[in-house]
Amino acid sequence: xxxxxxxxxxxxxxxxxxxxxxxxxxxxxxxxxxxxxxxxxxxxxxxxxxxxxxxxxxxxxxxxxxxxxxxxxxxxxxxxxxxxxxxxxxxxxxxxxxxxxxxxxxxxxxxxxxxxxxxxxxxxxxxxxxxxxxxxxxxxxxxxxxxxxxxxxxxxxxxxxxxxxxxxxxxxxxxxxxxxxxxxxxxxxxxxxxxxxxxxxxxxxxxxxxxxxxxxxxxxxxxxxxxxxxxxxxxxxxxxxxxxxxxxxxxxxxxxxxxxxxxxxxxxxxxxxxx
Amino acid sequence: xxxxxxxxxxxxxxxxxxxxxxxxxxxxxxxxxxxxxxxxxxxxxxxxxxxxxxxxxxxxxxxxxxxxxxxxxxxxxxxxxxxxxxxxxxxxxxxxxxxxxxxxxxxxxxxxxxxxxxxxxxxxxxxxxxxxxxxxxxxxxxxxxxxxxxxxxxxxxxxxxxxxxxxxxxxxxxxxxx
Numbered sequence: 001x002x003x004x005x006x007x008x009x010x011x012x013x014x015x016x017x018x019x020x021x022x023x024x025x026x027x028x029x030x031x032x033x034x035x036x037x038x039x040x041x042x043x044x045x046x047x048x049x050x051x052x053x054x055x056x057x058x059x060x061x062x063x064x065x066x067x068x069x070x071x072x073x074x075x076x077x078x079x080x081x082x083x084x085x086x087x088x089x090x091x092x093x094x095x096x097x098x099x100x101x102x103x104x105x106x107x108x109x110x111x112x113x114x115x116x117x118x119x120x121x122x123x124x125x126x127x128x129x130x131x132x133x134x135x136x137x138x139x140x141x142x143x144x145x146x147x148x149x150x151x152x153x154x155x156x157x158x159x160x161x162x163x164x165x166x167x168x169x170x171x172x173x174x175x176x177x178x179x180x181x182x183x184x185x186x187x188x189x190x191x192x193x194x195x196x197x198x199x200x201x202x203x204x205x206x207x208x209x210x211x212x213x214x215x216x217x218x219x220x221x222x223x224x225x226x227x228x229x230x231x232x233x234x235x236x237x238x239x240x241x242x243x244x245x246x247x248x249x250x251x252x253x254x255x256x257x258x259x260x261x262x263x264x265x266x267x268x269x270x271x272x273x274x275x
Numbered sequence: 276x277x278x279x280x281x282x283x284x285x286x287x288x289x290x291x292x293x294x295x296x297x298x299x300x301x302x303x304x305x306x307x308x309x310x311x312x313x314x315x316x317x318x319x320x321x322x323x324x325x326x327x328x329x330x331x332x333x334x335x336x337x338x339x340x341x342x343x344x345x346x347x348x349x350x351x352x353x354x355x356x357x358x359x360x361x362x363x364x365x366x367x368x369x370x371x372x373x374x375x376x377x378x379x380x381x382x383x384x385x386x387x388x389x390x391x392x393x394x395x396x397x398x399x400x401x402x403x404x405x406x407x408x409x410x411x412x413x414x415x416x417x418x419x420x421x422x423x424x425x426x427x428x429x430x431x432x433x434x435x436x437x438x439x440x441x442x443x444x445x446x447x448x449x450x451x452x453x
Contacts, residue, residue, distance in 0.1 A: 005283060064437035066379070073435045089434045102434040127397040128417040137412075148370060149409045156414060159400045160435040161382070175375075175408035198375060198408055209377050209407055227404065229379035235404070236437070268396065 039180040042194055042215055047172035049220030050134065050152055053245050055080045056221070062161050062238040065229075070094045075162055078249045079154070083108040083131065086253050087160055104159055105256045111157065112256035113270065121258045122270035130157050134169065149173045165222035165238060171213070174198075184214055186223045187243050191216050208232065219245065347381040347429050348440045355425045355449045367423040368415040370450040371401070375408035381444050382436035385413050387425045400433040403445060410450070425449060 045052075055078075062073040073091045084107055091100035101116035106126060114121040129137065130153035138150050152167030164170050176198040184191050191214040198209040210232065214224035223243070229235030258264075357367070369387055373380070380403035388396040399413050416423055427446050432438030 008283070062435065064439075066437050066439040067441055069439075071437055071439075075435065091435060099438060100432075100434045104434070124396070127414055129414040147410065149406060149411045151411070156399050157397075159384075159433050161402065162435070163400075164402070164405065170411075171405070173409070174405070198377075209375075209404075229404075230377060235379050268394075 037180075037192060037217065039178050039194060042180065042192055043172045043178055045217070045220040046168040046213075046215060046222070047220075049168050050081065052219040053081070053221070055246055055249050056166065057242075057244045057247065057249060058240050059242045060162055060238060060240045062236060065233070065235055065237075071099065073100070073161070075160060077160075077162060077166070078253045079166065080249045080254070081154075082133070083126065083154065084249075084254045085154060085158060087158060087162070089160060102159075105254055106157070107254040107256075110256075112258075113159075114256075114258055114262065115270075119259075119262045120265050120270060121256075121262050122265055122267045123256070124267040127157065129153060147173075149175075161236070161238060162240075165213075165225055165240075168213075168215075168220060168222050171196075171222070176209070181212070186214055186216075186239075187241065189216050189218065189223065189243070191223050345429060345444050345446070346440055347383070347432065347438055347442045347444060357423050357425075366415050366417055369413040369423070369425045370410055371413055371425075371446070372410045372449075373401075373403050373406045373408065374445050378443060380404040380407065381429070381439070381442035382433045383427050383429050383444050384431070384433060385425060385427055387413065387416060387423065389416050390424050400436075402433075402436060 057078045058076075060075045060077065062075070064071040064073070071091055071093050073089060075087060075089050077085070077087045079085045086105045087103075089100055089102040089104070090098070092098050098117065103112075103114040103116065105112045105114075108131075109126055110123050111126055112121065112123045132153065134150070134152055137153060149170055150173070151164065151170030155163040155167040155170055174196055176196050179195050179197075181193040181195050184193055194213050194215060196211045196213070208228075210228040212226045213222045215221075216223050221240075221243075222238075223240045225236065225238040226234055227236040367389075369385070371385060382400060382402040382404070384398040385401050386396065386398045388394045395416050397414060397416075401411060401413070413425070427444065429444050
């Protein structure tokens with residue numbers, strides 16, 4: 001090839017490259033296409049995740065690792081936005097001791113809680129703030145004039161580590177740095193893995209706090225999460241399975257019917273509140 | 276002729292592939308920084324726990340900025356009280372600041388009540404490990420009689436979270452607005 005032919009070919013290649021980048025051509029392949037999602041867009045997707053779906057049904061497992069021991073939590077969840085939810089929680093330690101056997105249900109007006117270990121249940125109203133749309137909450141709570149982390153109201157009232165993964169708008173506001181890692185497939189869904197670290201300079205011990213999230217690229221729901229504790233050892237592993245989106249939830253899922261031999265006790269007593 | 280054109284095409288495609296891959300990698304490696312600037316509370320010396328009355332400090336927000344540490348399953352850890360003059364029922368918002376650290380924190384309920392005989396009360400589970408270095412909004416009492424309590428109770432674990440007696444819980448700065 002003559003020199004001018006090489007130059008012409010290089011220029012043609014550059015033009016082709018620009019066209020590919022500008023149009024998001026399928027030449028890049030599907031894997032690369034979502035890898036190009038800027039991390040800022042992933043964080044925005046997490047922030048607005050609740051707008052991407054209306055109902056969800058899923059199972060999930062969380063494993064906690066503390067002091068060389070583990071606790072395994074099995075959860076089953078149904079949610080109908082904006083404010084109906086049912087979650088069962090079963091937690092055992094690595095010796096097989098049952099720590100938690102719990103049911104939490106809300107029909108949007110009343111919250112019902114049932115402790116299957118003590119055979120007691122209670123009910124209490126949904127707090128007024130949890131009935132508001134998130135946008136109203138954000139406007140309402142920003143009166144401080146300072147950055148405030150506003151979690152989704154459902155994430156605030158659900159007693160489960162899943163709540164902020166299903167409504168990750170609060171996590172999108174975590175104080176720290178998000179970076180993009182890679183694409184992945186979970187539950188036959190495309191996800192993008194982001195890594196979060198806090199500001200090392202603010203830690204007296206000079207270590208990092210770190211989490212990794214598998215963010216569903218369609219909905220922003222976090223399908224899998226790993227959080228690292230001291231010395232960068234895994235502290236929390238959460239994985240969602242059997243995810244079904246927008247298929248509707250039977251309305252009786254939010255009807256609370258305690259077993260006949262369970263005892264009702266007032267909310268303050270149930271939660272061991274006291275002043 | 277065919278070979279010459281083929282070489283040109285191959286060279287052009289190679290150049291475009293190298294360019295595309297280089298730029299793609301640069302984009303995917305970019306970082307997104309959420310600023311911590313201003314996330315801390317106003318510094319000041321306000322009496323610990325009893326935040327009453329806020330108005331004497333000329334603020335619409337009360338705060339307690341003495342960090343304390345306890346452990347899961349220990350029992351009641353911290354309590355804040357805020358009140359204002361008058362008898363007007365009003366909305367009372369609570370916030371909490373979680374200290375920054377690489378240590379692993381536990382999850383607790385932040386409980387809020389107006390302290391009346393038939394109290395308006397709610398509890399918000401907070402995984403302190405998640406919100407380190409941040410100021411978390413905890414909701415509000417909608418009909419408070421100018422008096423509001425918030426407390427952290429660690430004697431009952433939050434279902435689904437790790438519950439280990441060696442896990443630290445912090446209570447740092449709490450804020451209250453009305």
